[in-house]
Amino acid sequence: MAVAQHTYSTNYRRRGAITQTIFNLILMAVGLIFLFPLLLVISSSLTDEVTLARTGFALIPEKISFDAYNFIRMDPGRILSAYSVTITTTTVGTVCGLLIMAMLAYALSRQDFAWRKPLSFFVIFTMLFHGGLIPTYILVTQTLHLKDSLLALILPYLVIPWYVFLLRTYFITLPKELIESAKIDGASEWRVFFQIVIPLSTPALATVGLFCILMYWNDWWLPLLYIDSPSKFPLQYLLYSIQKSAEFLTTGEASALLQTVELPVQSMRMAMAVVAMGPIAIAFLALQRYFVRGMLVGSLKGE
Amino acid sequence: MNRHSLLKLVSIMLLLSMVLTACAPAATPAPAPPAAPKATEPPKAAEAPKPTEAPKPTTAPAAAPTAAPKAAAPVEVKYTMMFEVQKDIKLVEDAINAVLAKRGINIVVRLNSLERASFTEKMNLMMAAGEACDIVWVAPWISPTFSQLVINGSLLPLDDLLPKNAAALMKDMPPAAWDVTKISGKIYAVPNQQIWVKPFGFHFRKDIADKYGLDLAKVNKYEDLEPFLAAVKKGEPNMIPIVSRDGTPASIYMGETFGFDPIVTQDVQAVVRYNDKDLKVINAFETPEFKSAVELARKWYQAGYFNKDLIASAEVAAAMKAGKFAGGIGGVIKPGGDLELQKNYGLTVPLVQKSVTVPFMTTAAASATSTAICKTSKNPDAAMQLLSLFNTDAELFNLLAKGIEGKHWVWVDKDKKVIGPGPDAANYKPGRDWMVGSIFNAYYVDAGQAAGDMIGATKKLNAGSAASVALGFAFDPTPVKTEMANVTNVVKELAYPLINGMADPATTLPEFQKKLKDAGMDKIVAEAQKQVDAWKATKK
Numbered sequence: 001m002a003v004a005q006h007t008y009s010t011n012y013r014r015r016g017a018i019t020q021t022i023f024n025l026i027l028m029a030v031g032l033i034f035l036f037p038l039l040l041v042i043s044s045s046l047t048d049e050v051t052l053a054r055t056g057f058a059l060i061p062e063k064i065s066f067d068a069y070n071f072i073r074m075d076p077g078r079i080l081s082a083y084s085v086t087i088t089t090t091t092v093g094t095v096c097g098l099l100i101m102a103m104l105a106y107a108l109s110r111q112d113f114a115w116r117k118p119l120s121f122f123v124i125f126t127m128l129f130h131g132g133l134i135p136t137y138i139l140v141t142q143t144l145h146l147k148d149s150l151l152a153l154i155l156p157y158l159v160i161p162w163y164v165f166l167l168r169t170y171f172i173t174l175p176k177e178l179i180e181s182a183k184i185d186g187a188s189e190w191r192v193f194f195q196i197v198i199p200l201s202t203p204a205l206a207t208v209g210l211f212c213i214l215m216y217w218n219d220w221w222l223p224l225l226y227i228d229s230p231s232k233f234p235l236q237y238l239l240y241s242i243q244k245s246a247e248f249l250t251t252g253e254a255s256a257l258l259q260t261v262e263l264p265v266q267s268m269r270m271a272m273a274v275v276a277m278g279p280i281a282i283a284f285l286a287l288q289r290y291f292v293r294g295m296l297v298g299s300l301k302g303e
Numbered sequence: 304m305n306r307h308s309l310l311k312l313v314s315i316m317l318l319l320s321m322v323l324t325a326c327a328p329a330a331t332p333a334p335a336p337p338a339a340p341k342a343t344e345p346p347k348a349a350e351a352p353k354p355t356e357a358p359k360p361t362t363a364p365a366a367a368p369t370a371a372p373k374a375a376a377p378v379e380v381k382y383t384m385m386f387e388v389q390k391d392i393k394l395v396e397d398a399i400n401a402v403l404a405k406r407g408i409n410i411v412v413r414l415n416s417l418e419r420a421s422f423t424e425k426m427n428l429m430m431a432a433g434e435a436c437d438i439v440w441v442a443p444w445i446s447p448t449f450s451q452l453v454i455n456g457s458l459l460p461l462d463d464l465l466p467k468n469a470a471a472l473m474k475d476m477p478p479a480a481w482d483v484t485k486i487s488g489k490i491y492a493v494p495n496q497q498i499w500v501k502p503f504g505f506h507f508r509k510d511i512a513d514k515y516g517l518d519l520a521k522v523n524k525y526e527d528l529e530p531f532l533a534a535v536k537k538g539e540p541n542m543i544p545i546v547s548r549d550g551t552p553a554s555i556y557m558g559e560t561f562g563f564d565p566i567v568t569q570d571v572q573a574v575v576r577y578n579d580k581d582l583k584v585i586n587a588f589e590t591p592e593f594k595s596a597v598e599l600a601r602k603w604y605q606a607g608y609f610n611k612d613l614i615a616s617a618e619v620a621a622a623m624k625a626g627k628f629a630g631g632i633g634g635v636i637k638p639g640g641d642l643e644l645q646k647n648y649g650l651t652v653p654l655v656q657k658s659v660t661v662p663f664m665t666t667a668a669a670s671a672t673s674t675a676i677c678k679t680s681k682n683p684d685a686a687m688q689l690l691s692l693f694n695t696d697a698e699l700f701n702l703l704a705k706g707i708e709g710k711h712w713v714w715v716d717k718d719k720k721v722i723g724p725g726p727d728a729a730n731y732k733p734g735r736d737w738m739v740g741s742i743f744n745a746y747y748v749d750a751g752q753a754a755g756d757m758i759g760a761t762k763k764l765n766a767g768s769a770a771s772v773a774l775g776f777a778f779d780p781t782p783v784k785t786e787m788a789n790v791t792n793v794v795k796e797l798a799y800p801l802i803n804g805m806a807d808p809a810t811t812l813p814e815f816q817k818k819l820k821d822a823g824m825d826k827i828v829a830e831a832q833k834q835v836d837a838w839k840a841t842k843k
Contacts, residue, residue: 052621078388134431141432224421225428230388237420244420245387246617 045069045270052267068271078230078238079275085150086234090216093154097212098205101159105167106193111176127161140226152226153234157215163208170204171197210287217280235276242272377404377411378685383426384440386416386733391706395731398707402699408692410685414703416733423447430457436677437686440738441492443670443777450777452675453486459676459683460489468684469493469691475741476694477766482775483670488841492673493690496741498637498761499669500768501559504658506641507630511535511542512655519657525555525599525632532608535629545603546628549613552802553633555603556596560660563587564771565667566831567778570794571787573828575835577663577771582839584832586824588798589816597801597808604804613803623648630654638764639757642749662768666777672737693740700744706731712746719753722746776838783830786823793822 040057045068047061055062107113108120130136136156146152174197182192198205223237233241246269386392396414403410415436417425423446429436430452441449441458452458465473472493480499484492505528507517515534522528535544547554551569558565563574565587572587587593603609614622622628634640636658645654674693676686692699705712705722711731715723724732736742743762747753780787797815800806 052618134428137428138432141434224424228415230390233388241388241418241420245418248419 041270041273045267045274047267065267068267069275079235079272081231082233082235082238085153085232086217086236089150089153089219089234090213093157093216094209094212096154097158097160098209101164101208102167102198102201102205103193104159105164106171106197108164109168109171123161123164137225147226148228148232149226150232153219153222154216156222157212157219160212160215163211167201167204167208170201174200206287210284213283213287214280239272239276243269377409378682379411379413380437380682380686380689381413381415381435382438382689383415383417383429383436384735384738385419385422385445386735386738387418389416389731389733391711391727391730392416394710395702395706399699399702402702408688410689412689430455430677433679435679435681437680437682438690439675439677440672441675442672443667449484449492449670449673449675450486450779453491457678458491459678459680460491461493461676461687462490464676464683464687465490468687471695472691479664479770479774480669483666483777484673485775486777492670492675493694494670494673495694495737495739496743496765497672497737498635499664499765500662501557501665501668502636502658502660502662502764503557503560503633504636504656504660505545505630505632506634506636506644506654506656508650509653509655511539511629514538517655519655522657522659524659532603533606536607539629542626542629543610544608544629546619546622546631547609547613547803548616548619550616552799553631554609554802554804555600555632556593556802557633557660558587559663559665561587561590561592561596562661562663563590563592564663564665564773566665566773566776566835567780567827568787568791569667570791570798571824571827572794573824573831575771575773577665577769577773579772582772582835584828584835586819586828588794588819588824594808594812597804597812600802600804601806601808602804609804613805620648624650636660638760639749639752639755642751642755646749662764664765664768664770664774666771666774669774670777674740690740695741695744697744697746700740701746703739704733704736704745716750716753719750720746721750721753722748773835775842776835778831778834783823783827786826789822790819790824790827793818 036059039059043059043061044052044057046064046066048063048065048067051061051063051065104119104123108116108123110116113119131139140152140156141147144152144155146155178196178200179192182196187195218236219234220236220240223232223234224240227233227237389395392414396412399414400411403412426439426447428434430447439452439458441452443449447455447457476494476496480494480496481490484490484494505522505525511517512519512531515531515538517528517531532544535542558569558572558574562577563572564577565572565574566584567573572593573584574587575582575584600609610628619631634644636656641654641656644656645652674690676683676690680686693703694700706725706728708714708725710725710727712722712725712728715721736745743758745758747757793815797806797811797818801808801811801815
């Protein structure tokens with residue numbers, strides 16, 4: 001790594017500082033473009049509704065107000081329970097999913113596994129065909145009886161065929177001799193998997209893990225279908241639901257019927273967005289470097 | 304070094320998983336692995352026949368008592384409606400059941416409230432999967448629409464149930480109303496009584512109206528507002544006279560203002576004149592009325608009576624409160640509506656309002672919200688009884704619509720039936736009286752509404768308005784689905800800016816009319832005419 005960085009910067013020094021500055025400026029501009037909406041959300045969550053309506057969105061609000069965050073103080077239960085649901089499904093789902101997918105992918109990567117082909121077919125088949133919404137719904141609610149259960153938020157995303165193949169491709173790149181020698185030394189299959197394969201596959205696992213975290217954290221579709229009690233709403237669905245009800249009240253679907261209502265105001269919606277994106281943004285920053293490296297999984301041999 | 308921290312990460316993850324497995328109530332991770340293949344497995348043929356047999360166990364306890372004598376366990380009725388999340392909904396459900404038990408009615412209600420966010424999907428899946436449900440709220444403007452549900456066979460015809468179980472409701476409902484929820488001669492829903500006409504008009508802040516001499520008595524059409532608008536524009540440099548919002552325009556051109564009954568949709572204005580005995584379907588966008596309305600809108604836009612850029616609907620209230628606008632046009636002017644709007648805007652000054660439309664009753668308005676019974680209902684008789692109660696019994700209606708007395712609301716003036724917010728008002732305020740029955744049962748939330756006899760005035764408006772000649776006709780869009788989508792797109796692209804005055808009618812109107820033709824507007828008009836004629840034939 002260090003060596004690579006060295007040649008990289010000397011190369012640039014040779015080409016001249018001007019090119020570098022130009023590139024940096026362009027990248028900074030692009031970075032700002034990406035950052036701008038985020039800052040706008042944060043700044044508009046920090047002002048009050050009337051100011052927002054009068055002056056419009058501004059990077060530096062005319063009047064600072066924490067009114068929008070009052071909903072957290074007034075009804076902390078709702079947001080806290082949504083957080084705990086999201087954290088539970090994300091953690092349990094990611095850990096279990098990663099474990100199952102890794103085991104499945106490892107089995108598929110072993111040339112000496114007799115059932116490799118049928119099992120691969122089974123995984124590929126679900127990648128190409130699925131039963132559709134209504135049969136899935138009937139399976140979950142009437143066969144598995146998971147309606148209004150947190151398991152309904154976890155199970156459907158537990159094994160994603162695409163990630164299984166990503167992991168399998170990575171496992172195949174591990175030298176076969178390593179596994180063989182471990183076996184000669186008397187290691188069981190479990191031991192080979194957990195002590196040899198897993199530690200060597202961290203970039204792939206971190207990538208898939210991050211994908212899973214994002215998938216579970218951002219999911220609003222499964223709760224929309226399966227969750228009835230508000231106490232089991234995850235964060236994203238809570239936001240989606242608030243957004244939808246605001247749209248419903250204002251876009252005229254029911255305009256002729258409209259009666260006195262209290263709208264979730266603009267600044268409050270921004271505040272909710274800030275509250276919801278906080279932790280995942282931090283997680284993303286922390287895991288980013290694995291993520292970037294993991295993107296190359298399958299195209300390069302492991303380190 | 305990297306590898307080390309990675310190892311740490313993975314081991315923390317694994318540790319976490321162990322901890323979770325240990326602490327979590329056995330249900331969470333333990334059964335996960337065996338169930339996993341099932342979840343990804345495509346539920347094919349094997350799963351398909353299940354819907355018919357699967358619901359049985361869930362409804363079995365409810366189904367049994369119907370056969371048993373009355374003294375047995377009460378009949379359970381599931382009531383599905385669309386409220387946003389209400390914290391105290393369980394308390395309200397218990398309170399309703401307590402009232403039912405007190406009166407010796409052998410029914411318990413289970414409130415199944417879906418949020419707007421999940422209503423469409425959950426309703427569709429509930430119906431497709433054949434899940435048991437009893438009472439459902441339906442509307443023609445929200446998917447799955449009332450007619451879709453009828454076509455799919457999800458709803459039960461009510462013709463036999465009504466006389467048997469809902470005498471009070473039959474007495475309360477104006478007979479003409481049953482026509483609007485009839486499909487192929489059968490009644491499929493109970494229309495919720497509310498304002499059944501659409502008198503469009505304008506509203507302005509009273510302080511501004513007084514300051515610039517708006518004499519309501521002298522304003523009978525939008526043109527009469529011009530001197531007032533000019534005066535506001537001149538006298539209030541920081542205020543725009545009329546707010547123009549995004550989404551469906553609320554402006555000078557609203558079909559009903561010109562006596563057009565929008566029998567197809569609000570966007571696809573293939574209309575019938577409400578008093579045209581011949582029931583001729585016309586393309587409203589080619590009428591002189593539309594042309595003059597968009598020309599007036601353009602004139603006002605250029606004079607600065609509208610905001611130059613549309614404002615998001617969600618921000619209208621705050622903008623009104625901030626004093627950015629003097630008022631609005633193109634809204635339904637209903638009795639007591641000025642008080643509601645004032646509350647919505649959060650204004651301290653009152654509003655004045657007036658309609659410039661001859662009100663008439665249309666299918667779209669009268670069937671805007673109604674309640675139906677599912678085909679899967681195991682107890683249609685009990686469901687009908689309960690439905691009748693929510694429509695005719697003020698105590699039960701207000702319990703569901705406004706919550707529990709002393710908790711969610713308190714009496715302000717019991718004689719005049721005026722209520723105010725209670726100590727726990729925030730925990731239950733669905734704000735959708737019109738969804739749960741006849742709103743004429745509702746208590747007033749403002750003394751001004753009682754003073755103006757809002758309910759009496761609305762009833763009088765309904766009763767005193769002419770019925771459109773097409774009342775009871777419901778258009779089936781299936782044969783012209785593609786054209787409907789194309790025309791709707793053209794309307795959104797070109798008619799909205801025209802109606803808001805943002806496009807110049809001199810150039811855009813001909814372009815719009817040509818594009819409409821290309822998109823198949825004529826075919827829709829012809830199809831609507833065909834259906835209207837067939838409907839007319841069955842009526843006579």
